[in-house]
Amino acid sequence: MTVLVAYHASPHGEAAVRTALEESQGRDVPLHVLVLDPQPAEAPTPDALASLLGPADVAVTYRGEHDEPADAILDTADAVGATLVVVGSRKRSSQGTFLMGTTTQRVLLDASVPVLVVKDVYDA
Secondary structure, eight states: OEEEEEEOSSHHHHHHHHHHHHHHHHHTOOEEEEEOSOOOTTOOOOHHHHHHHTTOOOEEEEOOTTSOHHHHHHHHHHHHTEEEEEEEEOOOOSTTTTOOOHHHHHHHHHOSSOEEEEESOOOO
């Protein structure tokens, strides 16, 4: 039982991490962060992510260079036994307000566990 969060260095990625951290602490289960920006396996945790996580003991992995983001999220969710997947969603233009990004749509449709979609800030 693990909460998986897909992190991308952006306001919506940071909002997703904050929410996932709260969910994992509230459920008393581990948090696993999948960094969507491909990096070498030995890369240090990005500074922005490290500051969000604080002293929490969190597993961090990176999307493979040739993996599609949605595939990486779904595969990692299965691999870590996730019970919840948290993804961030950015604000859309007025033409695309009713649609989410293709990655978010794929994860929502194909995940075998609940998916929590988090927005960073709502602008009226």
